[in-house]
Amino acid sequence: MHHSVSAVLLFLLLTGGGTALAQSPSSTVGLSIRRIELVSDDVQPVVEVAVSPGLSTMFLFDSEVSREGLTLEGRERFAMVDAGLTTLRLIPSEKISAGERLKLTVRFQDGAAPASATFVLVSHPARSEAHVEVYRRKRSVENYQEEVRQARIEAEKCREENERLRAERSAPDGLTGLISTEVLSGRGVEFRDVTKDVTQGPGGAAAKHYANAYRAARRVAVEVILVSRGDDQPWTAKGATLRGKANEELKVLQVWQSGPVAPGSTVQRVVVEAEAASESPQGPFTLKLWDADGRRTVTLGNVTFP
16 A cells, blocks of 8 residues: 555645645535525625536525526526526536626516516636525524524534644644544555546646545545646646535645646646545545636546545
């Protein structure tokens, strides 16, 4: 399993060895229900909703909407537009570009104010808001209570995450730190060269050169060696997702890059580290990387872990 070599490498990656140009967890858009309350006057603030290619976004309205009154800018960029009396399901296709902004307007059937609602769908390379509830009428006490309950759950998740981060920051450096935080937990680090297995999506901001996969007791990591495609604009990964076939997603902990991918530069390493609470996350997974504005991406498929 090449434990000795891969353990040293993962030790350097997990303890921040080298210059980290990008080191941040991916955003958490789509993890909870979004609730939008419309006001009754004519001036409606435009609400932005995140969508992503291949991922479903469901709108649920508390009033019946008109199918004929639905207008969607760039409708040809959506693989599915399924409108019901009180629901609207959207799945963007790969034709939609990251950062693209498309206007969605729905009209209500009962003639009451507000007569319509407008949203701006903002395309993200890998994140979407899965469930959006839209209210025209006054919400019930039970509905507010459910929102409070969900807010408490989210707050508890944040508290646990903060405790984990504090524990890791207070841990010693080096191999001692990996042992003290139980990242190794007596099993070392398993390594797999997945270069031949990993596929790359078309039109990426950089080209794959090598790809390696690692597993420790509670972590997995993907190391990708990237080279420039000749684009004059340097590229640095700022966010990432690891998504399985059933749309399950590993929790990305950090993204690290050795330097910008640019013409004339040497190959650059990008490492994506994620939680692995059990032996189950083996794959295949799709790794998607994006830059600061989300417009230039690198997509790698068929990533498997030891």
